[in-house]
Amino acid sequence: MTKSLRLDSLSRHFGGLQVLQDVNLELSHGGIFGLIGPNGAGKTTVFNLITGLLPPTAGRIEFNGQNLVGRKPHEITRMGIARTFQNIRIFKDMTLLENVMVGLHAQLQYGSLGLLASSRLFRSEERRARERAHELLSWVKLDGKAADKADNLSYGEQRKLELARALATNPKLLLLDEPVAGMNSSEKVELMIEIRNISERGYTIFMIEHDMRFVMGLCGDIAVLNFGRIIARGSPDTIRNDPQVIEAYLGREDDEASLDAAGVAP
Numbered sequence: 001m002t003k004s005l006r007l008d009s010l011s012r013h014f015g016g017l018q019v020l021q022d023v024n025l026e027l028s029h030g031g032i033f034g035l036i037g038p039n040g041a042g043k044t045t046v047f048n049l050i051t052g053l054l055p056p057t058a059g060r061i062e063f064n065g066q067n068l069v070g071r072k073p074h075e076i077t078r079m080g081i082a083r084t085f086q087n088i089r090i091f092k093d094m095t096l097l098e099n100v101m102v103g104l105h106a107q108l109q110y111g112s113l114g115l116l117a118s119s120r121l122f123r124s125e126e127r128r129a130r131e132r133a134h135e136l137l138s139w140v141k142l143d144g145k146a147a148d149k150a151d152n153l154s155y156g157e158q159r160k161l162e163l164a165r166a167l168a169t170n171p172k173l174l175l176l177d178e179p180v181a182g183m184n185s186s187e188k189v190e191l192m193i194e195i196r197n198i199s200e201r202g203y204t205i206f207m208i209e210h211d212m213r214f215v216m217g218l219c220g221d222i223a224v225l226n227f228g229r230i231i232a233r234g235s236p237d238t239i240r241n242d243p244q245v246i247e248a249y250l251g252r253e254d255d256e257a258s259l260d261a262a263g264v265a266p
Contacts, residue, residue, distance in 0.1 A: 012056055027204065055069065156182075
């Protein structure tokens with residue numbers, strides 16, 4: 001399969017603290033890939049490096065064969081990488097439709113003249129954006145609330161709105177940072193179905209998540225990060241039975257009980 005994302009000997013140091021050490025990962029086009037590991041393992045730092053929020057100390061990041069190192073976050077977004085955050089970042093005083101259209105405006109074809117004059121192109125592009133925004137909201141079952149203020153949504157719905165807005169940038173690769181953090185069980189099930197449907201529409205998804213049942217239920221390929229290094233990679237079955245993963249992430253005193261508690265026991 002064609003490679004979508006490649007991390008080559010990637011490292012990031014903060015002073016004397018080595019957060020990531022010689023990380024090598026390759027993701028192919030399509031499918032859902034998971035990155036798991038204990039708190040402080042460096043997972044979010046990986047996303048921050050990919051999206052240009054931080055520069056690597058060493059190593060290379062390639063997306064569809066192009067080097068990402070040194071590029072600005074907005075340039076990386078235009079190249080086809082979108083992201084959600086662990087801490088929700090939506091415009092709470094705007095409607096759901098307006099939130100999604102913020103992500104769409106970079107895709108529109110009108111220029112400054114179209115903005116100044118109520119031109120046919122401007123009206124056509126705005127109509128197209130609104131239709132696309134409604135479509136994306138329907139993907140996450142929020143189209144019925146398009147005119148509502150985002151601040152009126154439940155926590156789980158706000159996470160879904162952030163996902164729809166990320167999709168509005170027309171990404172080839174979607175990075176999800178703790179997508180079900182703070183959600184209840186029913187909300188998690190709903191989001192699992194919606195993420196699977198998004199993947200089936202051709203998007204490549206790269207996910208960080210602590211909820212092991214959610215990860216194991218969605219991801220066909222999983223890597224485990226511990227103390228800034230990749231210690232395992234493989235299918236859910238491979239990961240749940242890996243001795244290093246059990247010791248580093250799921251607990252060493254009673255491995256079987258730890259796996260049961262995580263909801264992933266064989």
